[in-house]
Amino acid sequence: MIIGTAGHIDHGKTSLVEALTGVNADRLPEEKARGITIDLGFAYAPTASGSVVGFVDVPGHEKFVHTMAAGAIGMDHGLLVVAADDGLMPQTREHLRILDLLGVPQLSVAITKIDLVDAQRVQAVTREVLDHVGLTRFGEVEAYPVSVRTQAGVAALQAALFALRLSQPSEAPSYFRLAIDRVFVVKGMGVAVTGAVIAGRIAVGDRVRLAHAGLEARVRSIHAQNQSAQQATVGERCGIVLSGVDVEQVTRGDWLVGPELDLQTVRVDCLLSVPHDAERVIKDGELVLLHHGCQQVSARLILLDRGQIGAGQEAWAQIVLDRPLALCWQDRLVLRDASARHTLAGAQVMDIAPPVRGRKKPERFDVLATLQQADPVTALLGLMDRARGPLDLTHWAAAMNRSAELLLRALEPRLALQLQDGAHQLILGMEAQSGLTERVRACLDAFHISDPDEPGLAFERLRRMAVPDLQASVFKVWLTAQISAGTFALTGSFVHAVGHKVELSGPERILWERALPKLLDGEFDPPWVRDVALMVSASEEEVRLLFKKQARTSALTQLVKDLFYPDATMSRMADMIRETVGEQGFVSVINFRDKLGIGRKRAIQILEAFDRVGLTRRLVSLGRTGRAVEKDHRILRNAALFRGAQQDVQP
Numbered sequence: 001m002i003i004g005t006a007g008h009i010d011h012g013k014t015s016l017v018e019a020l021t022g023v024n025a026d027r028l029p030e031e032k033a034r035g036i037t038i039d040l041g042f043a044y045a046p047t048a049s050g051s052v053v054g055f056v057d058v059p060g061h062e063k064f065v066h067t068m069a070a071g072a073i074g075m076d077h078g079l080l081v082v083a084a085d086d087g088l089m090p091q092t093r094e095h096l097r098i099l100d101l102l103g104v105p106q107l108s109v110a111i112t113k114i115d116l117v118d119a120q121r122v123q124a125v126t127r128e129v130l131d132h133v134g135l136t137r138f139g140e141v142e143a144y145p146v147s148v149r150t151q152a153g154v155a156a157l158q159a160a161l162f163a164l165r166l167s168q169p170s171e172a173p174s175y176f177r178l179a180i181d182r183v184f185v186v187k188g189m190g191v192a193v194t195g196a197v198i199a200g201r202i203a204v205g206d207r208v209r210l211a212h213a214g215l216e217a218r219v220r221s222i223h224a225q226n227q228s229a230q231q232a233t234v235g236e237r238c239g240i241v242l243s244g245v246d247v248e249q250v251t252r253g254d255w256l257v258g259p260e261l262d263l264q265t266v267r268v269d270c271l272l273s274v275p276h277d278a279e280r281v282i283k284d285g286e287l288v289l290l291h292h293g294c295q296q297v298s299a300r301l302i303l304l305d306r307g308q309i310g311a312g313q314e315a316w317a318q319i320v321l322d323r324p325l326a327l328c329w330q331d332r333l334v335l336r337d338a339s340a341r342h343t344l345a346g347a348q349v350m351d352i353a354p355p356v357r358g359r360k361k362p363e364r365f366d367v368l369a370t371l372q373q374a375d376p377v378t379a380l381l382g383l384m385d386r387a388r389g390p391l392d393l394t395h396w397a398a399a400m401n402r403s404a405e406l407l408l409r410a411l412e413p414r415l416a417l418q419l420q421d422g423a424h425q426l427i428l429g430m431e432a433q434s435g436l437t438e439r440v441r442a443c444l445d446a447f448h449i450s451d452p453d454e455p456g457l458a459f460e461r462l463r464r465m466a467v468p469d470l471q472a473s474v475f476k477v478w479l480t481a482q483i484s485a486g487t488f489a490l491t492g493s494f495v496h497a498v499g500h501k502v503e504l505s506g507p508e509r510i511l512w513e514r515a516l517p518k519l520l521d522g523e524f525d526p527p528w529v530r531d532v533a534l535m536v537s538a539s540e541e542e543v544r545l546l547f548k549k550q551a552r553t554s555a556l557t558q559l560v561k562d563l564f565y566p567d568a569t570m571s572r573m574a575d576m577i578r579e580t581v582g583e584q585g586f587v588s589v590i591n592f593r594d595k596l597g598i599g600r601k602r603a604i605q606i607l608e609a610f611d612r613v614g615l616t617r618r619l620v621s622l623g624r625t626g627r628a629v630e631k632d633h634r635i636l637r638n639a640a641l642f643r644g645a646q647q648d649v650q651p
Contacts, residue, residue, distance in 0.1 A: 074196025
């Protein structure tokens with residue numbers, strides 16, 4: 001359990017923490033000399049149940065509000081401290097806003113210095129504070145009048161705070177996250193960082209990442225809640241000694257995370273919330289300071305559903321950051337004005353990879369409302385229902401700090417299809433699968449009606465015509481699966497509707513039956529178009545048009561202008577390439593030329609044709625001077641091409 005103080009300067013926060021724990025949280029010499037808190041202070045106290053309660057003492061001066069916001073990260077309970085002689089003050093309101101906007105779960109109020117005023121004043125201040133707190137998300141809270149000097153009420157407040165229990169959500173983030181608020185060196189050990197664990201757990205020996213720096217380290221030792229420990233978990237403050245990094249590489253404000261979390265972003269869509277007592281409106285396009293843990297970055301605010309937002313209102317907004325941050329779904333942010341004098345609003349992260357185009361469309365607001373759901377499975381089911389294509393489960397699992405395997409297990413009953421795009425796992429709901437299939441089918445049907453002599457559409461052209469908003473690699477993976485399932489067909493590199501076939505006219509069929517044997521008889525050196533035309537007593541143009549038509553169906557492969565190879569010949573040459581690669585590991589122009597008994601120029605043309613269709617890949621390496629070619633050979637890229645029926649050929 002982590003309890004954090006909040007309140008105006010000189011209202012007795014540090015003295016109250018000392019009275020509750022016996023520890024003076026001011027650790028800096030300047031703090032002790034001036035009697036004010038400048039940086040975050042920490043104190044720990046054991047409870048009767050054997051657990052340890054940690055206190056975070058934050059500075060109350062307006063110059064250090066950013067430090068207070070950093071200390072509020074990871075608080076399980078807020079303790080608002082108000083002096084009875086002063087009452088509500090500017091920083092009291094400011095700190096309360098931050099606790100409210102950062103989503104601190106619970107709040108108690110301590111009315112301090114009651115020995116300096118009469119009972120009537122204590123009652124009036126208590127009523128004023130509780131009325132003000134009641135207008136926030138916290139609603140009705142408990143207030144405790146105390147005096148550190150006389151110890152009046154301290155025991156009652158201590159009993160109430162030490163009896164608090166950390167609520168354990170049924171569904172929680174999976175992987176470790178800690179906002180670093182201190183960095184120092186432990187002699188003989190290594191670099192140490194401290195902060196509150198806000199997600200997951202960490203154990204000695206674990207690998208971790210510095211999110212912003214992008215460096216990996218190992219956990220050498222852990223100090224949790226002021227005690228040596230083998231592990232630390234949510235609800236605990238801890239110090240972690242790292243090995244594998246230097247102190248210059250670790251900065252306050254960075255996040256220490258599990259190796260599974262490697263996403264950073266410079267653009268997020270959020271739900272913006274303005275406090276009920278905000279002094280002014282926020283306008284579209286405004287420059288703000290954004291606080292995330294101990295990080296403070298400049299950002300531009302783009303309001304999506306209105307031109308400005310005022311006190312007590314909520315709005316959808318896109319925030320553009322001036323440098324990348326390691327944010328997660330439903331993280332809480334605080335926005336202050338560019339001069340860092342006023343807390344303007346809070347923001348809850350919804351999407352860490354939002355679109356720029358179409359960000360103000362009504363359907364986009366439906367997506368953001370879906371992401372507002374507290375349960376990740378419910379949110380993902382809503383996204384699946386609204387998606388026009390496959391959903392990247394790998395991305396969303398990392399963005400939500402959840403295990404992809406556990407999410408998949410929960411979503412599986414509602415899935416129509418699961419796909420793999422490299423390292424990314426894609427999922428489709430029933431509605432998305434049906435809609436995507438129908439759009440592609442309608443596009444192919446229309447194309448076959450308008451161009452009946454064309455065999456079909458290449459993958460990328462089909463994507464641009466049917467679903468241009470879908471990523472090319474994702475569409476290719478999806479369409480390949482549909483072809484394998486028999487929903488669509490593939491001839492060569494052309495996708496078409498099942499049953500569609502390019503038909504030759506009567507005269508074309510007669511000409512083809514006469515011309516094909518001439519090409520086959522030429523084996524590895526077939527005749528050119530003009531020669532075939534002479535052999536079959538037809539015009540060059542008739543033969544050329546027929547061969548081009550057949551090349552679109554993959555019955556022929558065109559090497560250069562007016563030179564075509566039949567599929568059977570291409571298959572024989574492909575077998576020779578596979579055999580040579582199997583023996584030597586590669587095929588060169590020279591050994592291919594010798595194997596076919598043809599000229600070097602023709603061998604190069606054939607190999608380049610195989611490069612184009614994807615059977616081979618050319619590899620060229622230069623000598624030490626960088627000028628002379630040392631090696632020039634081919635390896636297999638897709639060995640399945642030109643093997644068996646052309647319907648089995650993959651793009």
